[in-house]
Amino acid sequence: MPPPPSVSEDVRVTDLPAGGRNPIGVALGLLGDEWTLLILRHALQGVRLYGGWMRELPISNAVLTGRLGRLTELGLLDRVAYQRRPERFEYRLTRRGRGVWPILLGIWSWELSWVPRYTEALPGMRHQVCGELFSPVLVCGACGEPVGPRNLVGGFGPSGTWERSMPSATTRRRSSGAQRAGFFPQTTALVGNRWSCALLGAAFQGTRRFSDFERQLSAPPVMVADRLRTFADLDVMTPDYRLTAKGLAFFPVVVHTMDWAQTWFRSPEGPAMVYTHRTCGHPFEPRYRCSVCAVRLRGGAIDRVPG
Numbered sequence: 001m002p003p004p005p006s007v008s009e010d011v012r013v014t015d016l017p018a019g020g021r022n023p024i025g026v027a028l029g030l031l032g033d034e035w036t037l038l039i040l041r042h043a044l045q046g047v048r049l050y051g052g053w054m055r056e057l058p059i060s061n062a063v064l065t066g067r068l069g070r071l072t073e074l075g076l077l078d079r080v081a082y083q084r085r086p087e088r089f090e091y092r093l094t095r096r097g098r099g100v101w102p103i104l105l106g107i108w109s110w111e112l113s114w115v116p117r118y119t120e121a122l123p124g125m126r127h128q129v130c131g132e133l134f135s136p137v138l139v140c141g142a143c144g145e146p147v148g149p150r151n152l153v154g155g156f157g158p159s160g161t162w163e164r165s166m167p168s169a170t171t172r173r174r175s176s177g178a179q180r181a182g183f184f185p186q187t188t189a190l191v192g193n194r195w196s197c198a199l200l201g202a203a204f205q206g207t208r209r210f211s212d213f214e215r216q217l218s219a220p221p222v223m224v225a226d227r228l229r230t231f232a233d234l235d236v237m238t239p240d241y242r243l244t245a246k247g248l249a250f251f252p253v254v255v256h257t258m259d260w261a262q263t264w265f266r267s268p269e270g271p272a273m274v275y276t277h278r279t280c281g282h283p284f285e286p287r288y289r290c291s292v293c294a295v296r297l298r299g300g301a302i303d304r305v306p307g
């Protein structure tokens with residue numbers, strides 16, 4: 001008989017304090033960071049050792065140590081001694097950590113489709129089930145139909161306010177090293193810092209006016225103006241603050257980030273965001289299926305094909 005599955009800490013949901021940052025704010029504070037996304041990406045490809053990330057990334061010891069500490073603290077990595085005398089540690093992805101794969105797959109796919117200069121450097125995706133090059137299609141977990149931003153109804157739930165959904169105000173210097181690494185150049189401009197993340201979230205919630213962005217984010221006007229200009233430069237937003245087709249195509253990353261946040265973190269008042277699929281009426285759970293064979297995608301079933 002196989003051994004019973006081990007139930008460890010990492011299958012539990014983290015209860016957040018009442019009235020404080022909600023799951024969205026916590027997730028944006030963690031994932032709205034270019035180094036963290038790069039570290040997770042390599043972890044999903046099998047890197048477990050400190051030296052492994054040092055080899056793969058132009059990252060400093062201080063930055064890597066800080067990010068690994070944060071990922072461990074929030075339960076995405078488990079720091080495990082794999083050798084004694086001298087004692088050595090490795091960082092294993094927990095279920096919670098592995099659960100970010102749909103977010104990273106969405107980023108990979110978006111960069112492949114919308115950042116032409118970059119596509120040569122980026123590997124393509126092959127689905128192991130059908131053996132074909134594919135792209136992930138966002139579908140509703142309940143009915144299986146493809147879903148876009150206009151197919152969902154809903155918004156903030158009981159713990160959802162703008163204030164509680166904002167990532168906490170840690171000061172971070174711009175990490176130019178990650179930009180040199182250049183893995184997700186435009187994604188970094190979109191979600192590589194907390195203001196951009198929050199602003200993109202607001203745009204997907206239908207915010208259209210400069211003063212509303214400013215009020216909802218409680219952000220200085222100069223900051224809002226700067227980010228909106230960057231979004232327009234990237235062609236994800238029009239000069240009058242509407243998401244373009246390129247901006248709307250980032251939707252799978254946004255909904256998977258919300259889904260991951262609310263799967264692993266919980267505010268006592270209830271969900272931060274509640275969405276229903278308009279067509280089938282069920283609560284929306286994002287899933288991907290293969291664009292070629294239509295089978296539901298699993299994180300381990302995707303190969304990288306050199307571009």
Ligand SMILES: [Zn+2]
Binds near residue numbers: 140141142144281
């Ligand atoms: Zn549905």
Ligand SMILES: [Zn+2]
Binds near residue numbers: 127129134291293294
């Ligand atoms: Zn397939």
